[in-house]
Amino acid sequence: MTNLIARVWFQIVLVMLLTSMPLFVLHRMQLERTMAVLDQISDSRFPEELAVHYLDDLNRLKNFDPERSAIYTRRLELGESFLIEAQSKNVLRSRLEAELAAEALWNASLVLVVSLTASLLISMAIVRKFRRILTESLDKNAKLKDLRSLSSWQRIAKELVHELRGPLTPIKMLSSSLTPKFESMPRESYARYLEEASRLIESQTNAMEGMIESFTEFARLPDPQLAPWRVKEFLERFERSFKSFDSRLVLTVVIQVSEDTQAEFDPELIQRLLFNLLRNALEANPDGNVPVVVLARLDWQASLAIEVSNRGKMIADAIRERIFEPHFTTYGARGRGGNLGLGLPVCRKIALDHGGDLKLIKNADQTVAFQLQLPLLTQRA
Numbered sequence: 001m002t003n004l005i006a007r008v009w010f011q012i013v014l015v016m017l018l019t020s021m022p023l024f025v026l027h028r029m030q031l032e033r034t035m036a037v038l039d040q041i042s043d044s045r046f047p048e049e050l051a052v053h054y055l056d057d058l059n060r061l062k063n064f065d066p067e068r069s070a071i072y073t074r075r076l077e078l079g080e081s082f083l084i085e086a087q088s089k090n091v092l093r094s095r096l097e098a099e100l101a102a103e104a105l106w107n108a109s110l111v112l113v114v115s116l117t118a119s120l121l122i123s124m125a126i127v128r129k130f131r132r133i134l135t136e137s138l139d140k141n142a143k144l145k146d147l148r149s150l151s152s153w154q155r156i157a158k159e160l161v162h163e164l165r166g167p168l169t170p171i172k173m174l175s176s177s178l179t180p181k182f183e184s185m186p187r188e189s190y191a192r193y194l195e196e197a198s199r200l201i202e203s204q205t206n207a208m209e210g211m212i213e214s215f216t217e218f219a220r221l222p223d224p225q226l227a228p229w230r231v232k233e234f235l236e237r238f239e240r241s242f243k244s245f246d247s248r249l250v251l252t253v254v255i256q257v258s259e260d261t262q263a264e265f266d267p268e269l270i271q272r273l274l275f276n277l278l279r280n281a282l283e284a285n286p287d288g289n290v291p292v293v294v295l296a297r298l299d300w301q302a303s304l305a306i307e308v309s310n311r312g313k314m315i316a317d318a319i320r321e322r323i324f325e326p327h328f329t330t331y332g333a334r335g336r337g338g339n340l341g342l343g344l345p346v347c348r349k350i351a352l353d354h355g356g357d358l359k360l361i362k363n364a365d366q367t368v369a370f371q372l373q374l375p376l377l378t379q380r381a
Contacts, residue, residue: 163211167204174201221346224266224353228377231261231304235296238271245275246282248289256297262377263304265354270372273347273358277308277370280343284368285312304376309362309369320363324348 174197182190232255239253274294281290292310299305315323324344344358351358355375362369 160211164208167207171201171204221349221353222269224269224350226264226266226354228262228264229267230259231255231257231263231296232259234267234270235294235306238274239294241271242275242278245278248282249278250289250291251278252291252293254293254295256295257304261298261304263374264377265374269350270354270374273350273372274306274308276343276347281308281310281312281368285310298376299373302376303356304374306372306374307361307369308372309367311366312368314366314368315360315363317363320360323360324358 181193185193235253235255243251278292281292290310290312295307297305348358351372356373359371361371
Protein backbone atom coordinates (compact mmCIF):
# COMPACT_ATOMS: atom_id res chain seq x y z
CA MET A 1 0.00 0.00 0.00
CA THR A 2 2.81 2.43 0.98
CA ASN A 3 4.77 1.60 -2.17
CA LEU A 4 1.71 2.23 -4.33
CA ILE A 5 1.11 5.66 -2.76
CA ALA A 6 4.81 6.54 -3.19
CA ARG A 7 4.69 5.58 -6.87
CA VAL A 8 1.51 7.64 -7.38
CA TRP A 9 3.08 10.72 -5.79
CA PHE A 10 6.26 10.28 -7.81
CA GLN A 11 4.18 10.28 -10.98
CA ILE A 12 2.30 13.39 -9.76
CA VAL A 13 5.56 15.30 -9.15
CA LEU A 14 6.87 14.18 -12.53
CA VAL A 15 3.72 15.43 -14.27
CA MET A 16 3.97 18.76 -12.44
CA LEU A 17 7.59 19.23 -13.52
CA LEU A 18 6.84 18.32 -17.12
CA THR A 19 3.93 20.78 -17.08
CA SER A 20 6.01 23.63 -15.62
CA MET A 21 9.09 23.27 -17.82
CA PRO A 22 7.42 24.69 -20.99
CA LEU A 23 6.40 27.79 -19.01
CA PHE A 24 9.98 28.52 -17.99
CA VAL A 25 11.23 27.92 -21.54
CA LEU A 26 8.53 30.25 -22.86
CA HIS A 27 9.53 32.89 -20.30
CA ARG A 28 13.14 32.69 -21.40
CA MET A 29 12.22 33.08 -25.06
CA GLN A 30 9.95 36.05 -24.27
CA LEU A 31 12.72 37.71 -22.25
CA GLU A 32 15.21 37.31 -25.10
CA ARG A 33 12.77 38.80 -27.63
CA THR A 34 12.02 41.78 -25.36
CA MET A 35 15.69 42.49 -24.80
CA ALA A 36 16.32 42.29 -28.56
CA VAL A 37 13.56 44.86 -29.21
CA LEU A 38 14.97 47.08 -26.46
CA ASP A 39 18.43 46.92 -28.03
CA GLN A 40 16.99 47.85 -31.44
CA ILE A 41 15.16 50.81 -29.95
CA SER A 42 18.25 52.00 -28.13
CA ASP A 43 20.44 51.62 -31.22
CA SER A 44 17.95 53.54 -33.41
CA ARG A 45 18.23 56.65 -31.19
CA PHE A 46 21.02 59.15 -31.83
CA PRO A 47 24.33 58.56 -30.07
CA GLU A 48 24.86 59.66 -26.49
CA GLU A 49 27.69 62.07 -27.47
CA LEU A 50 25.35 63.93 -29.82
CA ALA A 51 22.79 64.23 -27.03
CA VAL A 52 25.40 65.81 -24.75
CA HIS A 53 26.31 68.43 -27.41
CA TYR A 54 22.62 69.14 -27.93
CA LEU A 55 22.16 69.89 -24.25
CA ASP A 56 25.20 72.21 -24.25
CA ASP A 57 23.76 74.10 -27.20
CA LEU A 58 20.43 74.51 -25.41
CA ASN A 59 22.21 75.94 -22.37
CA ARG A 60 23.98 78.53 -24.53
CA LEU A 61 20.74 79.45 -26.33
CA LYS A 62 19.02 79.84 -22.99
CA ASN A 63 21.67 82.37 -21.94
CA PHE A 64 21.61 84.28 -25.27
CA ASP A 65 17.81 84.34 -25.60
CA PRO A 66 16.28 84.98 -22.14
CA GLU A 67 12.81 85.55 -23.62
CA ARG A 68 12.60 81.90 -24.72
CA SER A 69 14.31 80.55 -21.60
CA ALA A 70 11.23 78.51 -20.53
CA ILE A 71 11.15 76.66 -23.86
CA TYR A 72 14.84 75.85 -23.66
CA THR A 73 14.44 74.69 -20.08
CA ARG A 74 11.71 72.16 -21.06
CA ARG A 75 13.86 70.91 -23.91
CA LEU A 76 16.80 70.56 -21.53
CA GLU A 77 14.67 68.48 -19.15
CA LEU A 78 13.54 66.20 -21.99
CA GLY A 79 17.08 65.78 -23.22
CA GLU A 80 18.38 65.05 -19.76
CA SER A 81 15.65 62.43 -19.20
CA PHE A 82 16.57 60.78 -22.49
CA LEU A 83 20.26 60.85 -21.52
CA ILE A 84 19.43 59.30 -18.14
CA GLU A 85 17.31 56.64 -19.89
CA ALA A 86 20.13 55.83 -22.28
CA GLN A 87 22.61 55.59 -19.42
CA SER A 88 20.32 53.29 -17.37
CA LYS A 89 19.79 50.68 -20.06
CA ASN A 90 21.09 47.89 -17.79
CA VAL A 91 18.76 48.99 -15.01
CA LEU A 92 15.82 48.81 -17.40
CA ARG A 93 16.91 45.38 -18.59
CA SER A 94 17.06 44.12 -15.02
CA ARG A 95 13.63 45.54 -14.31
CA LEU A 96 12.14 43.88 -17.37
CA GLU A 97 13.75 40.58 -16.39
CA ALA A 98 12.28 40.84 -12.89
CA GLU A 99 8.82 41.63 -14.23
CA LEU A 100 8.86 38.76 -16.71
CA ALA A 101 10.24 36.37 -14.10
CA ALA A 102 7.47 37.32 -11.67
CA GLU A 103 4.88 36.77 -14.39
CA ALA A 104 6.37 33.40 -15.32
CA LEU A 105 6.54 32.37 -11.66
CA TRP A 106 2.90 33.33 -11.20
CA ASN A 107 1.85 31.34 -14.25
CA ALA A 108 3.91 28.35 -13.14
CA SER A 109 2.46 28.51 -9.63
CA LEU A 110 -1.04 28.62 -11.06
CA VAL A 111 -0.34 25.60 -13.25
CA LEU A 112 1.26 23.76 -10.34
CA VAL A 113 -1.69 24.43 -8.05
CA VAL A 114 -4.17 23.28 -10.68
CA SER A 115 -2.16 20.16 -11.55
CA LEU A 116 -1.52 19.39 -7.88
CA THR A 117 -5.22 19.66 -7.07
CA ALA A 118 -6.15 17.47 -10.01
CA SER A 119 -3.43 14.97 -9.18
CA LEU A 120 -4.46 14.88 -5.54
CA LEU A 121 -8.06 14.18 -6.47
CA ILE A 122 -6.96 11.47 -8.91
CA SER A 123 -4.60 9.88 -6.38
CA MET A 124 -7.31 9.90 -3.69
CA ALA A 125 -9.68 8.20 -6.12
CA ILE A 126 -6.98 5.62 -6.97
CA VAL A 127 -6.28 4.95 -3.29
CA ARG A 128 -10.00 4.57 -2.52
CA LYS A 129 -10.35 2.21 -5.48
CA PHE A 130 -7.32 0.20 -4.38
CA ARG A 131 -8.58 -0.01 -0.79
CA ARG A 132 -11.96 -1.21 -2.00
CA ILE A 133 -10.35 -3.82 -4.24
CA LEU A 134 -8.02 -4.89 -1.42
CA THR A 135 -10.90 -5.16 1.06
CA GLU A 136 -12.97 -7.16 -1.41
CA SER A 137 -9.99 -9.41 -2.13
CA LEU A 138 -9.36 -10.01 1.59
CA ASP A 139 -13.04 -10.76 2.14
CA LYS A 140 -13.06 -13.18 -0.76
CA ASN A 141 -9.89 -14.85 0.47
CA ALA A 142 -11.35 -15.17 3.96
CA LYS A 143 -14.56 -16.65 2.58
CA LEU A 144 -12.59 -19.01 0.34
CA LYS A 145 -10.46 -20.08 3.29
CA ASP A 146 -13.56 -20.72 5.38
CA LEU A 147 -15.17 -22.66 2.54
CA ARG A 148 -12.04 -24.76 2.09
CA SER A 149 -11.86 -25.40 5.81
CA LEU A 150 -15.52 -26.39 5.95
CA SER A 151 -15.13 -28.56 2.87
CA SER A 152 -12.08 -30.23 4.40
CA TRP A 153 -13.87 -30.93 7.66
CA GLN A 154 -16.90 -32.20 5.74
CA ARG A 155 -14.64 -34.67 3.95
CA ILE A 156 -13.15 -35.67 7.29
CA ALA A 157 -16.60 -36.15 8.83
CA LYS A 158 -17.79 -38.24 5.88
CA GLU A 159 -14.64 -40.35 5.95
CA LEU A 160 -14.87 -40.79 9.71
CA VAL A 161 -18.48 -41.97 9.41
CA HIS A 162 -17.43 -44.33 6.63
CA GLU A 163 -14.49 -45.69 8.64
CA LEU A 164 -16.56 -46.14 11.79
CA ARG A 165 -19.29 -47.99 9.93
CA GLY A 166 -16.72 -50.59 8.86
CA PRO A 167 -16.02 -51.99 12.35
CA LEU A 168 -19.54 -51.27 13.58
CA THR A 169 -21.10 -53.54 10.96
CA PRO A 170 -19.53 -56.82 12.18
CA ILE A 171 -20.10 -55.81 15.80
CA LYS A 172 -23.78 -55.23 15.07
CA MET A 173 -24.09 -58.52 13.18
CA LEU A 174 -22.38 -60.45 15.96
CA SER A 175 -24.44 -58.86 18.70
CA SER A 176 -27.68 -59.62 16.87
CA SER A 177 -26.64 -63.27 16.31
CA LEU A 178 -25.66 -64.04 19.90
CA THR A 179 -29.16 -64.94 21.07
CA PRO A 180 -30.14 -67.17 18.07
CA LYS A 181 -26.75 -68.91 18.23
CA PHE A 182 -27.15 -69.52 21.95
CA GLU A 183 -30.50 -71.21 21.38
CA SER A 184 -29.40 -73.33 18.40
CA MET A 185 -25.77 -74.25 19.07
CA PRO A 186 -24.34 -76.77 21.55
CA ARG A 187 -22.75 -75.23 24.60
CA GLU A 188 -19.13 -76.03 23.62
CA SER A 189 -19.59 -74.77 20.05
CA TYR A 190 -21.28 -71.62 21.35
CA ALA A 191 -18.39 -71.01 23.74
CA ARG A 192 -15.91 -71.15 20.85
CA TYR A 193 -18.17 -68.91 18.78
CA LEU A 194 -18.46 -66.44 21.67
CA GLU A 195 -14.69 -66.40 22.10
CA GLU A 196 -14.14 -65.66 18.39
CA ALA A 197 -16.84 -63.02 18.48
CA SER A 198 -15.19 -61.39 21.51
CA ARG A 199 -11.81 -61.24 19.74
CA LEU A 200 -13.43 -59.74 16.63
CA ILE A 201 -15.34 -57.15 18.66
CA GLU A 202 -12.17 -56.26 20.57
CA SER A 203 -10.14 -55.82 17.36
CA GLN A 204 -12.82 -53.68 15.75
CA THR A 205 -13.17 -51.60 18.92
CA ASN A 206 -9.41 -51.05 18.98
CA ALA A 207 -9.56 -49.95 15.35
CA MET A 208 -12.27 -47.40 16.18
CA GLU A 209 -10.27 -46.16 19.17
CA GLY A 210 -7.24 -45.74 16.90
CA MET A 211 -9.27 -43.66 14.44
CA ILE A 212 -10.70 -41.48 17.19
CA GLU A 213 -7.25 -41.05 18.73
CA SER A 214 -5.83 -39.94 15.37
CA PHE A 215 -8.53 -37.28 14.95
CA THR A 216 -8.15 -36.19 18.57
CA GLU A 217 -4.40 -35.80 18.01
CA PHE A 218 -5.07 -33.46 15.10
CA ALA A 219 -7.96 -31.53 16.68
CA ARG A 220 -6.36 -31.10 20.11
CA LEU A 221 -2.77 -30.51 19.22
CA PRO A 222 -1.28 -28.63 22.20
CA ASP A 223 0.13 -25.13 21.89
CA PRO A 224 3.94 -25.14 21.79
CA GLN A 225 5.76 -24.40 25.03
CA LEU A 226 8.59 -22.34 23.61
CA ALA A 227 12.04 -22.41 25.19
CA PRO A 228 15.53 -21.57 23.89
CA TRP A 229 17.45 -24.64 22.71
CA ARG A 230 20.85 -25.19 21.16
CA VAL A 231 20.14 -26.77 17.79
CA LYS A 232 23.19 -29.04 17.84
CA GLU A 233 22.38 -30.38 21.30
CA PHE A 234 18.74 -31.07 20.39
CA LEU A 235 19.58 -32.94 17.17
CA GLU A 236 22.25 -35.04 18.87
CA ARG A 237 19.68 -36.06 21.48
CA PHE A 238 17.17 -36.83 18.72
CA GLU A 239 19.73 -39.01 16.94
CA ARG A 240 20.45 -40.99 20.11
CA SER A 241 16.73 -41.49 20.77
CA PHE A 242 15.63 -42.68 17.33
CA LYS A 243 18.69 -44.24 15.68
CA SER A 244 17.56 -47.69 16.90
CA PHE A 245 13.84 -46.95 16.47
CA ASP A 246 13.54 -49.44 13.59
CA SER A 247 16.04 -51.97 12.31
CA ARG A 248 15.36 -50.86 8.72
CA LEU A 249 16.09 -47.20 9.50
CA VAL A 250 19.58 -45.98 8.55
CA LEU A 251 19.62 -42.53 10.20
CA THR A 252 22.35 -39.95 9.53
CA VAL A 253 22.29 -36.53 11.22
CA VAL A 254 24.40 -33.78 9.65
CA ILE A 255 24.73 -30.53 11.61
CA GLN A 256 26.06 -27.52 9.71
CA VAL A 257 25.41 -24.88 12.36
CA SER A 258 27.68 -23.62 15.10
CA GLU A 259 27.60 -24.75 18.71
CA ASP A 260 25.98 -21.48 19.78
CA THR A 261 23.15 -21.49 17.21
CA GLN A 262 19.89 -21.35 19.15
CA ALA A 263 16.21 -21.46 18.28
CA GLU A 264 13.12 -21.14 20.42
CA PHE A 265 10.83 -24.16 20.12
CA ASP A 266 9.00 -26.92 21.96
CA PRO A 267 11.39 -29.91 21.90
CA GLU A 268 8.64 -32.49 22.37
CA LEU A 269 6.57 -31.19 19.45
CA ILE A 270 9.57 -30.77 17.10
CA GLN A 271 10.76 -34.27 18.03
CA ARG A 272 7.27 -35.54 17.30
CA LEU A 273 7.33 -33.78 13.91
CA LEU A 274 10.68 -35.30 12.96
CA PHE A 275 9.57 -38.72 14.18
CA ASN A 276 6.45 -38.56 12.00
CA LEU A 277 8.65 -37.82 8.98
CA LEU A 278 10.82 -40.83 9.81
CA ARG A 279 7.76 -43.03 10.21
CA ASN A 280 6.35 -41.80 6.88
CA ALA A 281 9.61 -42.73 5.17
CA LEU A 282 9.45 -46.24 6.65
CA GLU A 283 5.79 -46.72 5.73
CA ALA A 284 6.40 -45.52 2.16
CA ASN A 285 9.25 -48.02 1.75
CA PRO A 286 8.21 -51.25 3.52
CA ASP A 287 10.85 -53.39 1.81
CA GLY A 288 14.53 -53.16 2.70
CA ASN A 289 16.57 -50.56 4.54
CA VAL A 290 15.53 -46.90 4.41
CA PRO A 291 18.42 -44.39 4.50
CA VAL A 292 17.29 -41.08 6.03
CA VAL A 293 19.44 -37.94 6.30
CA VAL A 294 18.58 -35.14 8.72
CA LEU A 295 20.50 -31.99 7.75
CA ALA A 296 20.50 -28.80 9.85
CA ARG A 297 21.79 -25.57 8.29
CA LEU A 298 21.05 -21.86 7.94
CA ASP A 299 19.09 -20.98 4.81
CA TRP A 300 19.36 -17.80 2.71
CA GLN A 301 16.79 -16.06 4.94
CA ALA A 302 19.05 -16.61 7.98
CA SER A 303 16.48 -19.04 9.41
CA LEU A 304 17.08 -22.54 10.72
CA ALA A 305 16.38 -25.17 8.06
CA ILE A 306 16.14 -28.85 9.06
CA GLU A 307 15.87 -31.07 6.00
CA VAL A 308 14.69 -34.68 6.28
CA SER A 309 15.38 -36.65 3.09
CA ASN A 310 15.17 -40.34 2.26
CA ARG A 311 15.99 -42.52 -0.71
CA GLY A 312 13.18 -44.69 -2.01
CA LYS A 313 9.66 -44.41 -3.31
CA MET A 314 8.70 -40.92 -4.49
CA ILE A 315 5.36 -39.11 -4.16
CA ALA A 316 3.24 -39.17 -7.32
CA ASP A 317 2.99 -35.77 -9.04
CA ALA A 318 -0.80 -36.08 -9.15
CA ILE A 319 -1.08 -36.02 -5.35
CA ARG A 320 1.94 -33.98 -4.21
CA GLU A 321 -0.18 -30.81 -3.90
CA ARG A 322 -2.56 -32.59 -1.50
CA ILE A 323 -0.19 -34.27 0.92
CA PHE A 324 -0.74 -31.59 3.60
CA GLU A 325 -4.54 -31.86 3.40
CA PRO A 326 -6.18 -33.48 6.44
CA HIS A 327 -7.25 -37.09 5.89
CA PHE A 328 -5.40 -37.44 2.60
CA THR A 329 -3.26 -40.57 2.40
CA THR A 330 -1.45 -42.38 -0.38
CA TYR A 331 -2.40 -45.77 1.09
CA GLY A 332 -6.02 -45.89 -0.03
CA ALA A 333 -9.27 -45.33 1.82
CA ARG A 334 -8.35 -47.01 5.11
CA GLY A 335 -4.65 -46.35 4.97
CA ARG A 336 -1.96 -48.71 6.19
CA GLY A 337 -1.73 -49.66 9.81
CA GLY A 338 -4.52 -47.30 10.80
CA ASN A 339 -2.97 -44.38 8.89
CA LEU A 340 -5.77 -41.85 8.41
CA GLY A 341 -3.69 -39.25 6.57
CA LEU A 342 -3.23 -36.89 9.54
CA GLY A 343 0.54 -37.19 9.98
CA LEU A 344 1.74 -34.48 7.59
CA PRO A 345 -1.08 -32.01 8.45
CA VAL A 346 -0.15 -32.42 12.13
CA CYS A 347 3.52 -31.86 11.28
CA ARG A 348 2.80 -28.70 9.32
CA LYS A 349 0.53 -27.33 12.04
CA ILE A 350 3.36 -27.82 14.54
CA ALA A 351 5.72 -25.91 12.22
CA LEU A 352 3.23 -23.07 11.68
CA ASP A 353 2.56 -22.82 15.43
CA HIS A 354 6.30 -22.19 15.87
CA GLY A 355 6.28 -19.35 13.33
CA GLY A 356 7.90 -21.53 10.68
CA ASP A 357 6.75 -23.85 7.91
CA LEU A 358 7.09 -27.38 6.53
CA LYS A 359 7.53 -27.86 2.78
CA LEU A 360 8.22 -30.61 0.30
CA ILE A 361 11.41 -29.34 -1.36
CA LYS A 362 12.46 -32.36 -3.43
CA ASN A 363 10.61 -35.21 -5.10
CA ALA A 364 12.95 -36.48 -7.81
CA ASP A 365 15.82 -38.89 -8.46
CA GLN A 366 14.39 -41.45 -6.02
CA THR A 367 14.66 -38.85 -3.23
CA VAL A 368 11.91 -37.28 -1.12
CA ALA A 369 12.95 -34.32 1.05
CA PHE A 370 10.97 -32.18 3.48
CA GLN A 371 12.28 -28.94 4.95
CA LEU A 372 11.31 -27.59 8.37
CA GLN A 373 11.94 -23.84 8.71
CA LEU A 374 12.19 -22.29 12.17
CA PRO A 375 13.12 -18.73 13.13
CA LEU A 376 16.34 -18.36 15.04
CA LEU A 377 16.30 -17.06 18.59
CA THR A 378 17.79 -13.69 17.52
CA GLN A 379 14.90 -13.24 15.04
CA ARG A 380 12.33 -13.40 17.85
CA ALA A 381 14.13 -10.80 19.99
